Amino acid sequence: MISVDLAKHMTSASNGQKEIILKTENVSVYYGNFLAVRGVYLDIPKNKIVAFIGPSGCGKSTLLRTFNRLNDLIPGCRVEGRITFHKQDIYDKKIDPIDICRRIGMVFQKPTPFPKSIYENIAFGARVNGYRGNMDELVEQSLRQAALWDEVKDKLKQSGLALSGGQQQRLCIARAIAIQPEVILMDEPCSALDPISTLKIEELLDELKEKYTIIIVTHNMQQASRIADMTAFFNAEATEMGGKMGYLVEYDETQEIFHNPKEKSTQDYVSGRFG
Amino acid sequence: MTAPQSTPAKITSPSMFQPSPNLAKRYKIDRIFEIAALISTIVGLVVLAVLLTDVVLDGLPRLSLNFLTNYPSRKPEQAGILSPLVGTIWLLLTTAAIAFPIGVGAGIFLEEFAADTLAAKIIEINIANLAGVPSIIYGLLGLEVFVRIMEPITKGRSILAGALTLALLILPIIIVATRESLRAIPNSLRMAGYALGATRWQVISEQILPLAIPGILTGTILALSRAIGETAPLIAIGALTFIAYLPHLSLEGFQTPFTALPIQIYNWVSRPQVEFHTNAAAGIIVLMVVLLLMNTTAIILRNKFQKAR
Known part of the structure; x- marks a missing residue:
């Protein structure tokens, strides 16, 4: 029943002329024998912000990490179904996972600056990927794009850890931008930040979508409604083994999800009745 | 909580929660435990202090520049510790050069590369067990492998054979220290590195190792501090007790016979003449100073690397 509805929403979602950059077809993620996310169909349009919302344990972050194959590092984690990036299966044997990480960047929930200088934090990603150009220029350009340049331009040699939480997170965004990815995955990037830093990052995301496609997991529904073009609502159901299995309930234009949802559980969630 | 000076007045409270009637007893138990802990501390310190004073009183008058620059001798008043001291330094540097790269490499492999399989767990348990094997066993192994089988390379009971034996002895300690330091680095840093396409x-060389290096160095130097005091394995491989020359500063130097401070001290203590016992006390002071210098280096290195972050 859900899949029929999904197919319906998907067509309405992908009706536009927009190019699809990432596509999941019947993607399920397992941890060992435990099914964490079940049968997800999603089309991520290029240069849009897509928000994943839903209660804890519904597999939003798990699904997000399948897009840059970071789940490969978790022992026992297995992905079924097809994820295509520019119509190419990213789990194909011929695909180099490191190349995927280069083209699909990621920003984590907790700011994770390397315990090095601000400059080195940005230069690291470029250097390991064999960047040969002018490093000073790249650092400045990345910091400018992350709206951090004016705050740190006089202390590039200082440790990234000396920055405030919000600045650290923007440093991590700058670091992700520096390797010029096409997609940026964000796993609750503002959940550890104060409202003012959050606002700054939201403004930043709106600028960044001109060049990048952004997929953002968030617990904050106001945030999703403010910044996202498309929103996917995930829910979890209890399994017999006592765990939780996540699935995609509804995926549509953000406006539709928040004001005219087609599923009752979406309506309940966005109006704050559970979750 | 410390007990109030006088018996506290009972608080008459209207609440349901009445103060426990045996509060005085609880304070007493508290006090008893505090005193017991204090006594334990004092016992440890006093024993150490007595030992140190005894050694210093015996050995300090004997300590002189001559004692440091003279070779061992049959005459106690002329005997010095030049060759054991130099031998110990050679031995330690060679041991460090062998054990550090192998131990750190193995630690990195087991912690960062090896999959979490049954084989890895068996190796892990065995390494922990190796750290507890009596040092004399390592000495016997060294005698067979490094002195006898590898004789063409080591030339028998040489510095190289001794250093290989000691390296074997401290390898488990270095491996465990390396793994502990690596494990203390948050996984989020590794993920962040991988997510950038590294x-x-x-990721290990640029992000993880720089953070782990202080812990690794501390562990290594503490392991070397253990090696410096080891006597049994060196006796087992047949290190000499009387050497009247220094190793040549070349590759052949590694193949020369040697003696070390603990062996010299052991030798002097077992002599019947009391004068030699004084020499032993002075030797112990020298050994302890070397040990103290090494531990100081460990602390300085650690602080330096931590500041560099």
Whole structure:
């Protein structure tokens, strides 16, 4: 029943002329024998912000990490179904996972600056990927794009850890931008930040979508409604083994999800009745 | 909580929660435990202090520049510790050069590269067990492998054979220290590195190792501090007790016979003449100073690397 509805929403979602950059077809993620996310169909349009919302344990972050194959590092984690990036299966044997990480960047929930200088934090990603150009220029350009340049331009040699939480997170965004990815995955990037830093990052995301496609997991529904073009609502159901299995309930234009949802559980969630 | 000076007045409270009637007893137990802990501390310190004073009183008058620059001798008043001291330094540097790269390499492999399989767990348990094997066993192994089988390379009971034996002895300690330091680095840093398209080695060498190095160095120097005091394995491989020359500063130097401070001290203590016992006390002071210098180096290195972050 859900899949029929999904197919319906998907067509309405992908009706536009927009190019699809990432596509999941019947993607399920397992941890060992435990099914964490079940049968997800999603089309991520290029240069849009897509928000994943839903209660804890519904597999939003798990699904997000399948897009840059970071789940490969978790022992026992297995992905079924097809994820295509520019119509190419990213789990194909011929695909180099490191190349995927280069083209699909990621920003984590907790700011994770390397315990090095601000400059080195940005230069690291470029250097390991064999960047040969002018490093000073790249650092400045990345910091400018992350709206951090004016705050740190006089202390590039200082440790990234000396920055405030919000600045650290923007440093991590700058670091992700520096390797010029096409997609940026964000796993609750503002959940550890104060409202003012959050606002700054939201403004930043709106600028960044001109060049990048952004997929953002968030617990904050106001945030999703403010910044996202498309929103996917995930829910979890209890399994017999006592765990939780996540699935995609509804995926549509953000406006539709928040004001005219087609599923009752979406309506309940966005109006704050559970979750 | 410390007990109030006088018996506290009972608080008459209207609440349901009445103060426990045996509050005085609870304070007493508290006090008893505090005193017991204090006594334990004092016992440890006093024993150490008595030992140190005894050694210093015996040995300090004997300590002189001559004592440091003279070779061992049959005459106690002329005997010095030049060759054991130099031998110990050679031995330690060679041991460090062998054990550090192998131990750190193995630690990195087990912690960062090896999959979490049954084989890895068996190796892990065995390494922990190796750290507890009596040192004399390592000495016997060294005698057979490094002195006898590898004789063409080591030339028998040489510095190289001794250093290989000691390296074997401290390898488990270095491996465990390396793994502990690596494990203390948050996984989020590794993930962040991989998410930028770095390979495992790029993440380890540029992000993880710089953070782990202070812990690794501390562990290594503490392991070397253990090696410096080891006597049994060196006796087992047949290190000499009387050497009247220094190793040549060349590759052949590694193949020369040697003696070390603990062996010299052991030798002097077992002599019947009391004068030699004084020499032993002075030797112990020298050994302890070397040990103290090494531990100081460990602390300085650690602080330096931590500041560099």
